[in-house]
Amino acid sequence: MTVGSASEALVPALQLQGVGRRFGALQALRDVTMAVAPGERRAILGPNGAGKTTLFNVVAGDFPPTSGTIHLYGTEVTHLQPHLRTRLGLTRTYQNSQLFMGLTVADSLYLAGRGVRGGRFSMLRPRAADPALVRGREIAETVHLGEVYDRSVGSLSHGQQRQLEVGMALAGNPRLLMLDEPAAGLSRGERTLLIDLLRSLPRDVTVILVEHDMDVALAAADRVTVMQEGAIVVEGSPDEIQANTTVQDIYLGHHVGTHHG
Numbered sequence: 077m078t079v080g081s082a083s084e085a086l087v088p089a090l091q092l093q094g095v096g097r098r099f100g101a102l103q104a105l106r107d108v109t110m111a112v113a114p115g116e117r118r119a120i121l122g123p124n125g126a127g128k129t130t131l132f133n134v135v136a137g138d139f140p141p142t143s144g145t146i147h148l149y150g151t152e153v154t155h156l157q158p159h160l161r162t163r164l165g166l167t168r169t170y171q172n173s174q175l176f177m178g179l180t181v182a183d184s185l186y187l188a189g190r191g192v193r194g195g196r197f198s199m200l201r202p203r204a205a206d207p208a209l210v211r212g213r214e215i216a217e218t219v220h221l222g223e224v225y226d227r228s229v230g231s232l233s234h235g236q237q238r239q240l241e242v243g244m245a246l247a248g249n250p251r252l253l254m255l256d257e258p259a260a261g262l263s264r265g266e267r268t269l270l271i272d273l274l275r276s277l278p279r280d281v282t283v284i285l286v287e288h289d290m291d292v293a294l295a296a297a298d299r300v301t302v303m304q305e306g307a308i309v310v311e312g313s314p315d316e317i318q319a320n321t322t323v324q325d326i327y328l329g330h331h332v333g334t335h336h337g
Contacts (some may be wrong), residue, residue: 087150087251089114089282090135095144097134097306104130106307108144114251115279119293119315120286123301123326128172128286131255131303136168137161142194149251165251169241169258171286177230180242181221184229188244212247217271219243235266242273246281253277255285259292271295290327294318301327 087295097105097240105127112118120128134141137158152162162317172184175184189208216225219239224232229240238258245253258274259267277283287293293300294314301311304322310322317323 078268087114088112088147089116090136090284091147093145093147095131095134095141095146097130097139098142103308105141106237106305107132108303108306110301110308110309110311112252112282112284114282115151116282117171117274117296117298118282118284119297119300120270120284120303121288121290121293121300124288125305127306128303130257130306132168132254132284132286134165136254149306161332162248166247166254167248167250167252168206169245169256171256171260173241174236175237175240175244177227177228179226179229181216181225181229181232182209182212184240185215185247187242188247189249209245213244218267220277232262233266235262235269237274238262238270240264246277251283252282252284255283257286257288258290259287267292 090112092109092110094274095105095108096103108127120131124130133139135146137153137236139154140155144154145152147215148161148164151164153164156164179187185209186206189211190284213222213225217221217241219241220309221232221236221239224236229237233239238261240244242253242255242258244309245255255274259270262270271292274285283296285296294317297314299313300312300317301308302317302320304326309326310317310320
């Protein structure tokens with residue numbers, strides 16, 4: 077590993093050291109240590125109950141770890157409130173939709189952009205040249221929602237609503253974008269569009285996605301972390317993960333329920 081003058085460029089976008097989380101007697105996360113490079117696309121894979129979403133919630137600040145430390149671009153955020161992590165460039169989506177069905181796509185993207193800026197509670201109607209409105213229109217095109225920009229969220233397909241959730245996260249100008257099960261409930265065609273969207277995002281945005289769908293994760297990621305029972309068991313490239321017998325055992329054993337050893 078290079079040191080010295082290149083060290084600043086090597087500061088991870090996200091660094092976890094010995095992170096654990098306990099809920100009463102349940103140890104949901106166990107000594108999770110990982111580093112995600114700036115601009116990387118990292119997938120976190122694992123069967124239901126592996127601890128993937130718990131890990132996301134701890135990184136986002138929804139609840140603190142019971143052990144370990146979290147650094148975001150070199151700044152320790154272990155006990156920082158979620159809105160302060162947002163100001164440092166972390167945005168996320170949720171496994172369950174957080175959309176307001178009565179708003180339009182335009183309103184949703186505008187409000188998401190305003191939410192991370194000062195004066196966000198102003199009641200003044202935005203002008204057409206308002207930067208958040210302009211940015212919202214650009215993001216709508218990026219996430220393939222330009223043609224439904226003025227439609228209500230409730231009238232969109234499930235896949236379009238998922239695209240909007242990604243767009244709203246992008247509206248916060250993130251440095252680190254975390255996506256929780258973005259392919260959940262999508263058709264095969266919608267999953268293909270999602271993969272294309274994730275691949276097209278600018279490389280100045282680091283992307284971490286939690287996925288249960290191995291095909292989506294392997295297609296969208298540069299590097300994959302596999303979890304089981306709250307701990308990391310394997311990390312590697314998509315090709316390495318696909319060929320890994322431990323990963324095959326986790327998934328086949330999870331689905332079939334007869335794996336031994």
